[in-house]
Amino acid sequence: ATAPAPDMEGVTAALKAAMANGAPGAMARxxxxxxIQSRTVGVRDRVSGAAMDVNARFRIGSVSKTFSTVVLLQLxxxxxxxxxxxxxxxxxxxxxxxxxxxxxxxxxxxxxxxYTDAMFNSTVPGFEAVxxxxxxxxxxxxxxxxxxxxxxxxxxxxxxxxxFVVVGMLIEKATGRPVADAxxxxxxxxxxxxxxxxxxxxxxxxxxxxxxxLHPDExxxxxxxxxxxxVSWAQSAxxxxxxxxDLNMFTGALMRGRLLSPAxxxxxxxxxxxxxxxxxxxxxxxxxxxxSCGTQIFGHTGTVQGFYTYAFSTRDxxxxxxxxxxxxxxxxxxxxxxxxxxxxxxxxxxx
Ligand SMILES: CC1(C)S[C@@H]2[C@H](NC(=O)CCCC[C@H](NC(=O)C[NH3+])C(=O)[O-])C(=O)N2[C@H]1C(=O)[O-]
Numbered sequence: 001a002t003a004p005a006p007d008m009e010g011v012t013a014a015l016k017a018a019m020a021n022g023a024p025g026a027m028a029r030x031x032x033x034x035x036i037q038s039r040t041v042g043v044r045d046r047v048s049g050a051a052m053d054v055n056a057r058f059r060i061g062s063v064s065k066t067f068s069t070v071v072l073l074q075l076x077x078x079x080x081x082x083x084x085x086x087x088x089x090x091x092x093x094x095x096x097x098x099x100x101x102x103x104x105x106x107x108x109x110x111x112x113x114x115y116t117d118a119m120f121n122s123t124v125p126g127f128e129a130v131x132x133x134x135x136x137x138x139x140x141x142x143x144x145x146x147x148x149x150x151x152x153x154x155x156x157x158x159x160x161x162x163x164f165v166v167v168g169m170l171i172e173k174a175t176g177r178p179v180a181d182a183x184x185x186x187x188x189x190x191x192x193x194x195x196x197x198x199x200x201x202x203x204x205x206x207x208x209x210x211x212x213x214l215h216p217d218e219x220x221x222x223x224x225x226x227x228x229x230x231v232s233w234a235q236s237a238x239x240x241x242x243x244x245x246d247l248n249m250f251t252g253a254l255m256r257g258r259l260l261s262p263a264x265x266x267x268x269x270x271x272x273x274x275x276x277x278x279x280x281x282x283x284x285x286x287x288x289x290x291x292s293c294g295t296q297i298f299g300h301t302g303t304v305q306g307f308y309t310y311a312f313s314t315r316d317x318x319x320x321x322x323x324x325x326x327x328x329x330x331x332x333x334x335x336x337x338x339x340x341x342x343x344x345x346x347x348x349x350x351x
Contacts, residue, residue: 004347061302069285168236212306
């Protein structure tokens with residue numbers, strides 16, 4: 001069946017709804033065999049008033065987890081790691097439970113607690129306390145290990161940034177190089193992602209970029225410009241910088257099989273439900289959303305101070321959408337932005 005034309009008015013309405021819910025600006029870029037369509041609303045910089053720009057870079061938050069997963073699965077393909085081996089086989093003594101496997105990390109079923117819940121319990125003070133800090137992977141893992149496990153290994157899905165901190169440790173142990181080198185050599189260079197980078201612990205977003213604005217917890221309090229930060233609290237769990245076009249290319253190329261073997265991509269897209277709606281699923285470092293029109297889309301979402309991101313493609317990689325709003329800590333803005341997915345992939349609702 002031919003895919004429905006995207007409802008770009010619906011995409012624009014979703015972007016405007018994100019603005020109505022506190023985002024200074026938002027944008028979306030949709031790619032299909034019929035071509036590229038972009039929409040932008042509002043500003044990328046509240047001080048200068050510069051308009052949102054679809055060529056601008058921004059922090060993609062946990063969409064970084066899919067970059068880290070691709071690298072790890074390539075290492076599995078190369079025989080350097082095994083998905084069902086204990087993590088401690090490669091990082092002796094790292095985890096207190098020998099039963100936790102590499103696969104448990106990628107499926108958020110390890111039971112390792114998410115240290116960011118406490119770190120950002122008070123949004124702005126928590127952010128200000130870490131925005132210029134540089135953590136080692138071990139310091140972040142220690143924050144998690146100081147907390148109770150959240151599940152027996154493999155038993156249930158409990159999302160945790162700690163899982164992808166350990167993924168970063170595995171990548172650096174297996175390659176003997178920083179994760180930045182692996183992202184560059186295995187993803188950024190082969191796909192020519194000229195607006196994608198991993199610059200931890202540099203706090204800047206170089207070149208044309210979107211400024212991010214964090215909502216404080218206190219209603220009515222002024223937005224906080226959160227653009228400059230190390231993102232050292234996340235690193236391989238959330239510190240990649242990219243652009244709408246590069247994210248379209250990344251998710252599309254991933255689904256078209258340019259980064260992983262067919263068997264490994266099949267493993268990555270083999271999912272289990274993450275909630276009771278039976279429309280939201282998680283595979284290996286990858287989300288699957290089942291849309292109202294029956295289309296299944298694969299990708300990831302991101303929430304980092306000042307930026308909400310969605311980056312998804314169809315399973316054949318022929319249709320991709322990336323969307324960003326330059327705010328965070330405002331759930332209604334995030335939900336509104338998510339409306340771009342149904343509009344783009346399902347097209348106009350029947351009258
Ligand atoms: C599962 C998520 C939503 S959270 C996880 C990761 N982001 C974080 O862990 C940052 C959490 C604090 C962000 C902050 N919120 C607060 O400080 C609240 N007190 C804000 O909104 O800027 C990411 O990205 N993932 C999202 C994902 O995967 O979609």
